[in-house]
Amino acid sequence: MSEPKVTVCCTVNGQKVEADVVPRMSLADMLREELHLTGTHLGCEHGVCGACTIIVNGAPVRSCLMFGIQAEGAEIRTVEGLADGDTLSPLQRAFWEKHGLQCGFCTPGFLMLATWMLEQPEPVTEERLRHVLSSNLCRCTGYTNIVRAVTAAAKEMGKWAESAAA
Amino acid sequence: MGGIGRSVTRLEDPPLLRGQGRFAADIRFPGELHMRVVRSPIAHGRILEIDTADALDSPGVVAVWTGADVAEIPPIDFRQMRIPGLGDYRQPILAQGMVRYVGEPVAIVIADSPYAAEDAAELVFADIEELDPVMTAVQSPGEFAPGLTTEAGVVRKSYGDLPAAFAAAAHVFELELGVGRHTGVPMETRGAIGYWNADLNRLEMHGASKVPHANRLAIAKMLSLPPEQFHLFEGHVGGGFGIRGEVYPEDVLACLAALRLKRPVKWIEDRKEHLLAANHSRDQLHRLRAAVDANGVVLGIEDEFFVDQGGYVRTHASTVTDLTAGMLPGPYRVPAFAATGHIRLTNKTPAGTYRAPGRYEGTFVRERLMDHVADRLGLDRVEIRRRNLIPAEQIPFRRGLDALGTEVVYDSADFAGLLAKLEAGVDLPALEATLAARRAAGEKVGLGLAYFVEKSGLGPFDDVIITIAATGAVEIVTGAASVGQGVETVMAQVAASVLGVAHTDCTVVHGQTDRIARGMGAFASRVTVMTGAAVTMAAEKLKERLLAKAAQLLQGDRASITLDGCGIPLGELAAACAADDGTPALTAEASFTTDHMTYPYGVHLAVVRVDAETFGMVVERFVVAFDVGRSVNPMLVEGQIHGGAAQGIGGALFEEFIYSEDGQPLSASFADYLMPTLNEVPMVESLVLEDAPSPINPLGVKGAGEGGITAAGAAIASAIENAIQYRINIAQLPVTPARLRSMLQQASGS
Numbered sequence: 001m002s003e004p005k006v007t008v009c010c011t012v013n014g015q016k017v018e019a020d021v022v023p024r025m026s027l028a029d030m031l032r033e034e035l036h037l038t039g040t041h042l043g044c045e046h047g048v049c050g051a052c053t054i055i056v057n058g059a060p061v062r063s064c065l066m067f068g069i070q071a072e073g074a075e076i077r078t079v080e081g082l083a084d085g086d087t088l089s090p091l092q093r094a095f096w097e098k099h100g101l102q103c104g105f106c107t108p109g110f111l112m113l114a115t116w117m118l119e120q121p122e123p124v125t126e127e128r129l130r131h132v133l134s135s136n137l138c139r140c141t142g143y144t145n146i147v148r149a150v151t152a153a154a155k156e157m158g159k160w161a162e163s164a165a166a
Numbered sequence: 167m168g169g170i171g172r173s174v175t176r177l178e179d180p181p182l183l184r185g186q187g188r189f190a191a192d193i194r195f196p197g198e199l200h201m202r203v204v205r206s207p208i209a210h211g212r213i214l215e216i217d218t219a220d221a222l223d224s225p226g227v228v229a230v231w232t233g234a235d236v237a238e239i240p241p242i243d244f245r246q247m248r249i250p251g252l253g254d255y256r257q258p259i260l261a262q263g264m265v266r267y268v269g270e271p272v273a274i275v276i277a278d279s280p281y282a283a284e285d286a287a288e289l290v291f292a293d294i295e296e297l298d299p300v301m302t303a304v305q306s307p308g309e310f311a312p313g314l315t316t317e318a319g320v321v322r323k324s325y326g327d328l329p330a331a332f333a334a335a336a337h338v339f340e341l342e343l344g345v346g347r348h349t350g351v352p353m354e355t356r357g358a359i360g361y362w363n364a365d366l367n368r369l370e371m372h373g374a375s376k377v378p379h380a381n382r383l384a385i386a387k388m389l390s391l392p393p394e395q396f397h398l399f400e401g402h403v404g405g406g407f408g409i410r411g412e413v414y415p416e417d418v419l420a421c422l423a424a425l426r427l428k429r430p431v432k433w434i435e436d437r438k439e440h441l442l443a444a445n446h447s448r449d450q451l452h453r454l455r456a457a458v459d460a461n462g463v464v465l466g467i468e469d470e471f472f473v474d475q476g477g478y479v480r481t482h483a484s485t486v487t488d489l490t491a492g493m494l495p496g497p498y499r500v501p502a503f504a505a506t507g508h509i510r511l512t513n514k515t516p517a518g519t520y521r522a523p524g525r526y527e528g529t530f531v532r533e534r535l536m537d538h539v540a541d542r543l544g545l546d547r548v549e550i551r552r553r554n555l556i557p558a559e560q561i562p563f564r565r566g567l568d569a570l571g572t573e574v575v576y577d578s579a580d581f582a583g584l585l586a587k588l589e590a591g592v593d594l595p596a597l598e599a600t601l602a603a604r605r606a607a608g609e610k611v612g613l614g615l616a617y618f619v620e621k622s623g624l625g626p627f628d629d630v631i632i633t634i635a636a637t638g639a640v641e642i643v644t645g646a647a648s649v650g651q652g653v654e655t656v657m658a659q660v661a662a663s664v665l666g667v668a669h670t671d672c673t674v675v676h677g678q679t680d681r682i683a684r685g686m687g688a689f690a691s692r693v694t695v696m697t698g699a700a701v702t703m704a705a706e707k708l709k710e711r712l713l714a715k716a717a718q719l720l721q722g723d724r725a726s727i728t729l730d731g732c733g734i735p736l737g738e739l740a741a742a743c744a745a746d747d748g749t750p751a752l753t754a755e756a757s758f759t760t761d762h763m764t765y766p767y768g769v770h771l772a773v774v775r776v777d778a779e780t781f782g783m784v785v786e787r788f789v790v791a792f793d794v795g796r797s798v799n800p801m802l803v804e805g806q807i808h809g810g811a812a813q814g815i816g817g818a819l820f821e822e823f824i825y826s827e828d829g830q831p832l833s834a835s836f837a838d839y840l841m842p843t844l845n846e847v848p849m850v851e852s853l854v855l856e857d858a859p860s861p862i863n864p865l866g867v868k869g870a871g872e873g874g875i876t877a878a879g880a881a882i883a884s885a886i887e888n889a890i891q892y893r894i895n896i897a898q899l900p901v902t903p904a905r906l907r908s909m910l911q912q913a914s915g916s
Contacts, residue, residue, distance in 0.1 A: 022281070038192040039185015041404075043353045044437040048836035051353060079185035092183045096175050099805050103650025104182030105189060105353040105404030134845035137836070139353045139405050140650055142808030142874075143844040 010074045012037065013081030021068040027061075028052045030068030031078060039079040039108050043137070050136030053109040054078050060116040079108035082115065091115055091153040100149030102140030109136050114150045123161035124154040168669030169662050170865070173801035176655040177670065178648075188401040190357025190373030195430035198359070199228055201420055202283035203433070204273035204290045205442065206265035209301075209513040209829020211294040213263055213272065220289035221275055226282030228427065230290065232273045233260040239388055239422065242413050244483035245380055247570065255310065255318045255511060257478035259388075259415040259422075264311075265294060266477030267515050268831050269442030271415050276423055276431060299829035303474040303510035304451055316511040318479050323491040325566030326502030328457075331466025335457035339542065343534050344898045345527045345879060347449035347474065348821035350520045350813075351841060352649075354404020355435040356444060358417040360424030367395065371421050374398035374677060376411020376647050377687030382679045384413050384481075385421055396421075400677025406649025407813070408519035408689065409445040412481045416443075441834050445482075445518030446823055449474040450490065452531045457502075462543045462550050466502035469494060469531065473509050476516035484509060485570070486517070489524030489621075492569030496532050496619045497581045497767060498554040503566070513829045519689070521813060522872040525620060526879060530899060533616035533880035541892055547884065548589070551617055555581040562861075569763070570624055570690070576765045578795070578858040585617070588769050588791040591853050601773065605891070610776040611786070612891075614884025616877035619767045622869025623695025623860075625760040628686055630700035632661065632708060633753045636744075638737030640665065640672040642704075645685010646697040647677045651871060652802045653693055659798055660698045660865070664705035665712075666730045691766075691869025694798060696758055699863045703756035711752065712739045764860040766868035768792035770814070770877035774885035781903035781910070783886060785815055788848055788878075793855040795868035800854060803870045808850040810874020816842045817875075818882040819900050850874075 005020040012035060019034040026045075031037045031054070043051030045064045052063040055077040082089045091114055094100065101107040110133065117124060117132045129150055138146060154160040168174040181187055218230040241256035261272045273290050277283035300308050300316055307317040332338060359372040369391060374381060378398035386396040403410065416433050423431040435443070450473050457466040473487050491505035520526075540550035556563050558580045565574035588594075597613065604611050631643040642657050658672035675681055686696065709729065716732040716739055717724040729736065740752040773787040790807045797803045820840040824832045833839040852874075859866030883896040886906070894909040 024281070032191075037185070038189075039187070041189065041354070042191065043355070044836050046437065046835055046837070049353065049437075079183075083184055088180075088183060095183055096179045099176070099801050101179060101182055102652065102805060102809065103353065103403060103405040104178070104187055105402075105650075107182055108185050111183070130844050134843040137353065137841055137843060139351060139407070139813070139841070140809045141805060142810070142812030142850050143847050144808040144850045145805060147844070147849060 006069050008068050008072050010071045010076055012076045013078060019068065023067065023069050025068045026064050027066040027068050027071050028063035031063060037078050037080050041105055041108055043106065050113065051106050051109040053112045053136060055112055055116050060113050079111055082111060090156050091118065094149040094153040098145050098149040098152055100141065100145045106136060106138045110138065110146060118154060118157055118159050124159045125161050125163045127163055168659055170659055170798050172659065173799055174655065174659065174669060176652050177658055178652060178654050182402070189354055189404055190359065190401065191434045193359050193372050193401060195359070195361055198430035198432050199276050199278060199427065200280040200283045201423060201431050201433040202275045202287040203271045203416060203439065204275065204287045206261065206268060206270040206272050206292065206294065208265055208294045208296055209268050209299040210297045211265050212297065213261060213265060214293040214295055216273055217291040218273065221286040224282065224286035224289055226278040227275060227286045228278065229276045230273060231260070233258065233262045236260050236422065237262065239418065242415065242418065242481060243384060245377065245384065245412065245481040247483045247485040247488050249319050249484045251319050252479050252483050254314055255479040257415060257480060257516065259418045267513050268829060269439070269515055270477060274419050299513035301512055301825055301827065301829060303472040303508065303512055307510060310511050317508055318475065318511055319484055319509045321484055321487045321491055321507040323567050324504035326466065328466050328468055328502040328504050331457040331502040335465055336460040337458045339456045339458060339535065339538060341454045341535060341538060342451065342897060343454065343531045344451040345448045345530055346899050347446050347823040348817045349445060349447040350407030350409040352405025352407055352410050355437060355440045356410060356414065356416065357434040358420040360420040360431045362424045362428045369396045369421060369425050370399060371417065372399045372401065374400045374411070375403040375649055376406055376689060378647060378677050378679050379645050379685040380687060381413050385418055388418055389422060389425060397680045400647055403649045406688065407521045408523060409447065410649060411647070412445065412518060437836065438834050441839055442515055442831055445480060446476060446515045447486065447517050447520030447523060448527055448817065449517065450527045454531060454535060456535055458539050462539050462545050462553055464498060464500050464539065464554055467495065467500055469505045471507050473507060474512050474514065474517065475509050476512055476514040478516045480516045480518050482518040486519055486523045489569055490528045492567045492574055493525050493619065493621060494528040494532055495565065496529060497556055497617050499556050514825060521810060522620065522876040525618065525876045526817065529616060529618045529877050530879045533877060534883060537884050537887070538895065548615065552582060552585065558583065569621060572761060572763055575762055576619065577762065577860050577862050579765065579767055580857055581767060583857060584767065584791055584793055584855060585769055587855065588771065588853060591791065592771060592789055610778055610889045611773065612885045612888025613771065613773050614881045614888055615769055615771040616880030616884060617769050618873065618876040619765055620691070620873045620876055621763045621765055622691035623764045623863065624690040624692045625696065627757055627759045628696035628700045629682060629684060629755065629757045630697065630704045631682060631753060631755045632704045633751045634708060634736065634740035635751050636737045636741040638671060638735060640667060641675065642672060642701060643675045643681050644697050645682045645687070646693045647688040649688055651806065652799065653688065656694055656798050656802065657697060657701050660701045661705045664702060664709055667736060691871035694867050695764060695863055695869050698798065698865050698867055699758035700756050702864045703758060704754045707754040707756060708752065711743050712736070715739050715743050760862065762862055764795065764862055764868045766792065766794050766870065766873055768873050770881040772881040772885040774882055774889055776886060776889045781907040783819055783901065785848055785882065787851065788815065789851040789853065790874055791853040791855065792873045793858050794870045795859040796856050796866040797854060798867060803854055804852045806870045807852040807874035810872060811850045811878060812842050812847045814875040814878020815847055815882065817899060818879040820846065822900050
């Protein structure tokens with residue numbers, strides 16, 4: 001192929017990595033095809049469904065809407081980095097215990113989005129949870145058990161706050 | 167121990183939570199090529215020429231094929247419910263001379279990267295002479311091809327004396343009711359990887375789902391391969407909902423390309439393609455006449471309906487039309503009934519099944535009728551239903567109809583009992599009083615409910631092979647499939663219940679055609695019923711063998727020995743049995759067969775608030791009462807209900823494939839095809855009952871996969887009318903703000 005490639009250096013889940021990519025390759029494709037991290041899923045490739053959500057430099061992003069070359073020097077976190085060896089993160093465990101996933105395709109995106117939310121300084125209320133998580137689509141769970149899972153994790157992590165009375 | 171009735175966590179989840187799933191796009195073979203489909207930009211037209219020269223010159227391109235290159239491959243045949251006359255309407259894998267919908271495959275490009283394939287596909291130019299498209303199934307049939315009209319078939323079902331019913335009627339009501347075009351839209355798009363396995367001298371398709379065994383026979387026949395030389399492999403599947411896993415043109419093309427080129431050929435659909443090319447569903451218009459007596463009892467229903475089939479008749483043939491007609495009377499006595507369903511071709515994406523096919527539509531129609539009768543006769547909307555329900559003493563109830571080739575017999579039910587439990591469960595009088603008070607204070611908020619009868623557990627058979635290794639590990643091999651619903655966990659729980667082992671000691675192999683000779687797959691809420699029964703039977707056989715062996719080894723009394731009390735590890739007993747058999751491990755096979763489906767049922771209740779200025783609608787509460795006979799895993803049953811309910815809300819308020827007059831699809835992205843987010847879905851409440859276990863399978867279970875969606879459209883429409891105090895009749899889904907506004911303006915103008 002005649003397309004020139006660019007070497008991208010970044011950190012993924014704490015490890016320095018390099019990938020040679022064509023400039024038009026999306027970050028999601030770079031993770032999946034060049035770095036073989038296929039846990040990040042592509043559900044729409046136009047930034048709506050959120051299945052490809054990852055954390056880049058501390059912010060949740062749609063990796064289908066970023067180019068790989070834009071990740072030069074970035075700190076990237078994907079679903080593969082959530083567990084500590086055999087130990088699932090509290091959020092992963094809550095998804096398991098509360099049946100927060102069925103087919104599991106949207107799950108990595110929800111996990112990354114909620115992981116980001118739970119790391120923010122502000123407490124998680126029901127309103128904030130609904131507001132933040134409504135940016136991703138799930139077709140199996142009807143969201144009910146996703147809400148239960150994230151709520152349980154927030155409580156376990158001391159991040160939950162009851163909503164102010166209306 | 168994780169047996170039946172326990173809400174254990176799923177065996178499936180750890181790899182999915184860690185990003186270690188193996189979905190279609192995650193599968194890669196060395197030296198793989200990538201396929202891109204060139205699709206028709208025209209809804210209806212005659213192909214004059216397809217210029218592939220520039221595409222062939224594009225970097226990385228290996229092949230470009232048009233209809234002429236695959237002309238010897240027959241069209242895709244029907245999987246179920248074929249009726250005479252439909253055969254001429256089947257879809258070729260690449261357009262042969264005509265295009266019939268925007269998105270129809272007209273050519274494929276195969277290249278060494280997906281980017282290269284997509285670049286080259288844009289260089290394929292199809293010169294198409296445009297013809298007038300047919301964009302509605304209601305107008306008189308036109309010409310599909312010389313000598314063929316656009317009416318591919320008509321399904322008729324009836325029972326009882328309809329003329330007598332109308333003669334005896336105090337009231338006759340006529341209604342026209344429609345459900346919009348929407349569909350399953352799983353989060354994983356489709357994908358297929360054709361792989362020529364030179365070592366085994368066979369073709370393989372990876373990324374299979376739903377019905378691998380049926381698809382094996384279908385695709386092998388199309389490619390003139392003996393079935394022994396073709397196998398399908400199911401990995402993780404990102405949602406099914408009826409549409410995923412049928413044989414589509416792209417599956418056959420990927421396999422054909424791998425066979426011809428002897429290289430792996432990978433096809434992964436993008437979302438726009440999915441919305442243009444995977445099966446659509448629903449889109450029916452019903453014209454209904456009902457004979458009703460002075461007390462609101464429905465004496466007879468005559469229904470003529472039109473199914474917008476789209477450009478071709480696909481694998482489901484007459485399935486949706488058949489189910490619509492066969493299930494329409496639902497839980498009510500309705501002594502006389504006649505339905506005529508017209509399967510009409512149009513120039514839209516072809517249609518197939520979507521979760522609760524025919525029942526979402528038929529339930530909307532029937533329950534709208536009930537509301538209409540109640541309103542006209544000044545009766546309460548719950549009372550009208552109570553008066554018409556089939557009484558418990560008439561169960562089992564022969565409906566007088568057939569569906570999916572089986573006689574419809576409600577095997578067990580207490581329809582009035584479930585309604586009463588729901589009323590008590592939500593404290594209906596108090597809830598209605600609260601809503602009335604809110605309305606009095608100026609809010610537009612209301613409540614609706616709708617009854618449904620589902621069907622599940624379609625036969626005719628399911629086979630299971632269970633093996634117990636010397637380690638005590640239990641392996642269950644089934645021809646069922648998993649589309650993400652928890653098959654592995656549920657089958658492990660069923661086996662664990664019989665064998666007295668932990669469900670975590672059981673592994674379940676599904677969707678692999680080289681592991682079991684035949685299989686029915688996963689559709690029609692069939693797996694827990696059919697596969698569950700077969701697992702029970704095979705496990706019982708093993709248990710008998712193991713107990714006999716334990717009695718022999720202990721020189722004890724067979725009747726007083728139990729597996730967990732005998733003191734001999736399961737694996738040791740199994741190994742001793744295997745030694746007797748001269749086999750490497752103890753194995754038992756079982757087949758469960760049935761001629762009948764089993765019928766779960768329930769009620770949906772919705773509370774909906776309408777914004778007086780924007781006409782936006784908010785579902786504040788959604789409650790599903792659902793009798794599933796027996797829950798193997800209550801947590802998973804509730805999960806099915808939650809997911810179905812959210813999809814039902816989508817079809818009621820948001821999701822619709824809209825077309826321009828010239829056949830251009832206007833809902834080809836997630837920005838235009840609106841699926842509910844967490845913002846639109848309340849915490850779904852479920853009341854799962856086990857009052858009516860099925861007498862026709864060993865576990866007493868009924869399928870729980872579809873009852874979460876079935877009555878959602880009907881209940882939400884009812885709630886909206888209640889919210890605005892019956893100034894309009896909601897006759898069409900989805901109820902969008904624009905439609906509601908226009909209805910209210912017309913109502914206040916008249």
